[in-house]
Amino acid sequence: MNMSEFSNVVELSSYTLRYYEKIGLLKHVQRNSSGHRVYSNKDIDWVSFIKRLKDTGMRLEEIKKYASLRDLGAQTVSDRQELLEKHREHLVEHIREQNEHLQALDVKIGLYKSRKVA
Amino acid sequence: MNMSEFSNVVELSSYTLRYYEKIGLLKHVQRNSSGHRVYSNKDIDWVSFIKRLKDTGMRLEEIKKYASLRDLGAQTVSDRQELLEKHREHLVEHIREQNEHLQALDVKIGLYKSRKVA
DNA sequence: GCTTGACTTAGAGTTAGCTCTAACTTGTAA
DNA sequence: TTACAAGTTAGAGCTAACTCTAAGTCAAGC
Numbered sequence: 132m133n134m135s136e137f138s139n140v141v142e143l144s145s146y147t148l149r150y151y152e153k154i155g156l157l158k159h160v161q162r163n164s165s166g167h168r169v170y171s172n173k174d175i176d177w178v179s180f181i182k183r184l185k186d187t188g189m190r191l192e193e194i195k196k197y198a199s200l201r202d203l204g205a206q207t208v209s210d211r212q213e214l215l216e217k218h219r220e221h222l223v224e225h226i227r228e229q230n231e232h233l234q235a236l237d238v239k240i241g242l243y244k245s246r247k248v249a
Numbered sequence: 250m251n252m253s254e255f256s257n258v259v260e261l262s263s264y265t266l267r268y269y270e271k272i273g274l275l276k277h278v279q280r281n282s283s284g285h286r287v288y289s290n291k292d293i294d295w296v297s298f299i300k301r302l303k304d305t306g307m308r309l310e311e312i313k314k315y316a317s318l319r320d321l322g323a324q325t326v327s328d329r330q331e332l333l334e335k336h337r338e339h340l341v342e343h344i345r346e347q348n349e350h351l352q353a354l355d356v357k358i359g360l361y362k363s364r365k366v367a
Numbered sequence: 368g369c370t371t372g373a374c375t376t377a378g379a380g381t382t383a384g385c386t387c388t389a390a391c392t393t394g395t396a397a
Numbered sequence: 398t399t400a401c402a403a404g405t406t407a408g409a410g411c412t413a414a415c416t417c418t419a420a421g422t423c424a425a426g427c
Contacts, residue, residue, distance in 0.1 A: 134374065144416075147415065165424080166423090185414095192413090212358065225347065236301070240334060243330035244330070246326070252403080262385085267405090283393055285394090
């Protein structure tokens with residue numbers, strides 16, 4: 132899979148994909164004889180997971196930490212598990228807060244609906 | 250209420266509060282005889298609402314739009330209601346996505362727990 | 368063979384939202 | 398009354414995460 136195809140599949144610009152490689156988030160991307168990148172299905176999986184972590188508020192630096200652990204192989208399994216479990220707790224708290232904000236917003240909109248707001 | 254007191258109450262640095270004023274998000278802040286800012290309870294309410302909108306992903310530019318409508322008075326009530334209702338839809342969608350991410354994360358963590366991940 | 372367009376790199380530029388610095392003025396406690 | 402903490406401004410600097418530019422290489426179609 133070449134750059135434009137991969138870019139379409141994962142819905143990230145070629146700029147972003149090269150940037151992810153530059154900062155070490157995306158490693159071991161294969162190249163063809165003329166130096167062009169060749170992406171695999173594993174790359175799709177990994178970039179999709181990066182996007183998920185990013186969308187749930189994880190910094191690229193932290194995602195890089197996870198990536199580095201992955202690179203170190205089987206002996207980092209529990210470290211990675213711990214990292215994901217901590218992130219899970221952040222996510223649960225975030226969802227809780229957002230629901231709280233939603234309730235408050237509904238109260239505010241209720242005031243507008245009943246014209247109790249000038 | 251002076252700057253340091255207000256800063257403590259709303260949990261924003263004095264830098265941030267002056268910045269919000271500079272970009273027009275926070276208007277009509279009173280001053281005492283020597284030019285120092287004097288904040289009111291209404292300022293607490295407004296800054297708290299700014300924080301809520303910001304925490305739910307609204308850009309400061311968009312919050313400024315809401316603020317400007319508010320400044321124009323009663324004839325903008327339905328515009329403001331519409332703006333908040335649109336934001337509510339974004340928030341609902343965001344919460345939906347975050348719950349989806351949580352489920353996927355739980356699947357991943359489950360793999361780690363059962364050591365199905367190397 | 369020639370053009371066109373996708374690829375490559377290094378490095379510069381952009382954006383949002385702060386965060387800080389410098390230089391100065393004012394308020395307060397000893 | 399003197400120190401020093403806290404306030405003021407304009408404007409520079411910072412960080413994360415891109416986004417783009419310039420200059421060059423290479424493959425495919427006419």
